[in-house]
Amino acid sequence: MKGSMKALGIAALVLASLSGCSKEPGKGKDLSLLTTSTTVAEIAGLQQGAGAWNSEPVRNVPQLDFSSNGRGYFYVAEQGGAFHVVHNGNRHTSYTNILTPTLSPDGQHLAYQAYVDDKLRMVVDGKDGEVVEELEIPFFSPDSRHIVYQAKKGGRWYFVVDGHSTPGNGTQHNQFGFSADSSRIAYVDTVSEGAPPRLVVTDLGFKKLTTREATGSVMVISENRTRIAAISDAGGKKRVIELSFAQPDSVKEGALYDNVRDLAISPDGASVAYVAEKGGARLLIHDGKEQPFPAGELVGSIIFRPDGKGFGFLVGSKGSCAFYQSGAGAEVEKRPYDEVGELAYSKDGNSHVYLGRKVTPGQTGKSIFAVVNGKEGARFDKVAGPTFSPDGRLVAYRARQDGKRFMVVSDLDGKIVRQDPVHEMVFPPVFSNDGKLLAYGVKDGAKLVWNVEKL
Structure with a gap:
């Protein structure tokens, strides 16, 4: 990857100090x-x-979540006409409105956007940041020690990392x-309005940036x-590039096509x-190898098997749906369903599940079900998040x-x-590592x- 550039140093704008997140996550817990x-x-x-903190009742609980x-x-x-957060038993300040509350992976930190009238700030672990014009959703690192978000002030967007802000530009x-070790981030932005996207990989101090221009209309x-x-643009064509967080300058480039999607x-x-x-034909590309894409439209995403032996995907076409798997001789599972979605594999890759919907004439509800290894489960009004x-x-x-x-277990x-x-x-739901317990909030x-249950 060419076009490496160095950050210009940390800007003077400091929007919020991250209490606790720079320390070892959950130390002592x-x-x-x-x-x-x-x-x-x-x-x-x-x-x-009547509330515990004043005489006003709690009218509504619009958002809540568990780690x-x-x-x-x-x-x-x-x-009392305002909103407040309670995080792990600690009640925070009341605000006119609260948006995008986000828990750290370990559940010990919380960040959210908060308004006082029309003045916006990021709140991290109960501490107010500086008032800004706009904010984006906060992200915690995998180890829960860092928080990153974008803030707009003076008409420019800045990344804010653990309370310190980077030089900004006009776009978000x-x-x-x-990255897995929480030491780097990757993002896509544009230098100016209307400019092509660029993919950036950088350390958290923005001192070692690697950029790839005209890249990132989709990034996974x-x-x-x-x-x-x-996905990268090249002279009116598109290709897929691959790189690592550890060596972002070493880039593997795929073949050029008229269009690329569903990466x-x-x-x-x-x-x-x-x-x-390519040439009006749709192709399924897997590690550089081409094969025709089946009739119909991809439903959801291509899902790789955790065992590394290929992938599966769902296709809808003219009132019927089908489950496809990669590999020679793989059978196609075709069903007369109205809709399908939420494909998932077991850890060993030997089993799969997806959701199907089939309306029965004259019947209301009970049209959605889990399809496990091709076998339909019980029907309900709604089903979500099948997990092995x-x-x-x-x-x-x-x-x-x-x-x-x-909750249903099948x-x-x-x-x-x-x-x-x-x-x-x-x-x-979350399973224990040995599969003997099922837990959920x-x-x-x-x-x-x-709630914890023995299986």
């Missing part, structure tokens, strides 16, 4: 998966009609990601956060796949029926193993509970 059912909070004033280990949570409460980024980062793939990268970063157009256990024996997903929400034939009790809200009235 157990950050493993919480394996005991626990009431983590009770929203004061939500049921009783994936169950040891962190937040909720936003509307009270549109894609972003951290591998699940292990080691490698990057992006995907494997979890380990070793493979890429995408749909390309680490040992690949079970699939868990959230379901809704007649306004009631609950076997590899799609048959229900257990259907959990109904809750007001149900959050995405729930809300019932004023109570927020981390």
Whole structure:
């Protein structure tokens, strides 16, 4: 990759100091998966009609979430005409409005945009940053020690890293990601309005920038956060490039096509796949090898198998849907479904699941179901987030029926193993590493509970 450039130094603008995040994440705290059912909070004033901090009732809880280990949570409460956050039991200042609350991976830090009247600032761990014109969503590093976001002041956008701001330009980024070791970031921006995008890889101090011009209309980062793939423009054609966070100057370039879309990268970063157009024909490209793309339109994304043995994808075409897998002799699973989506694989790659929808004439609801290894599960009004256990024996997903929400666990034939009790809200499930426990957050009235079940 050519065109390396050095940062001009840290600008004087400092928007917020990150309390705690520059230290070792969760030092002194157990950050493993919480394996005991626990009431983590009770929203004061939500049921009783009077808050714990003043006489006004909590009118609404518009946003809340749990960390994936169950040891962190937040909720936003509307009270007395204003909004406040409670994070891990700590109540923050009230604001006119609160946007984009984001938990760190370990659940111990929280950042959000907050308005006082029309004045905007980023709040990190309860501390107000400087008032700015605009803000973008904050991102925490994988180790939870760093936070990065973009802020606009004086008509220019700046990256703010752990409270320190970089030299800015007139445009904001549109894609972003951290490296696995949390030492680098990659993003896409433009130098000026109307200019082509550029892909940038840099250290957190913006002292060693590597840029790739006319690149990044699409950028994807591998699940292990080691490698990057992006679409690059070249003389009216398009190609895919690959590079690593560790050596961003070493770039692998793919062949030129009339168009490239639906770019995907494997979890380990070793493979890429995408749909390309050449001479009016659509092609499926996998690590440089071409094959015809089947009739129909790609639904969702190309999903790589975690075992590294190819990938799968869903296609919709004229009232029917199909599941395709790469590889010679791979069978095509065609079904007369109205819709499909949310394809996922087991860790060993031997099983797959996706959601199907098929409306029955004269029947309302009960049209969505999980399809596990080609076998349909029970039908519900809504199904979301099918996830395999680490040992690949079970699939868990959230379901809704007649306004009631609950967790469902099925076997590899799609048959229900257990259907959990109904809750007001149900959050995405997490399995223990040995697959013997299923954990997820729930809300019932004023109570927020981390629910843990033996399988």
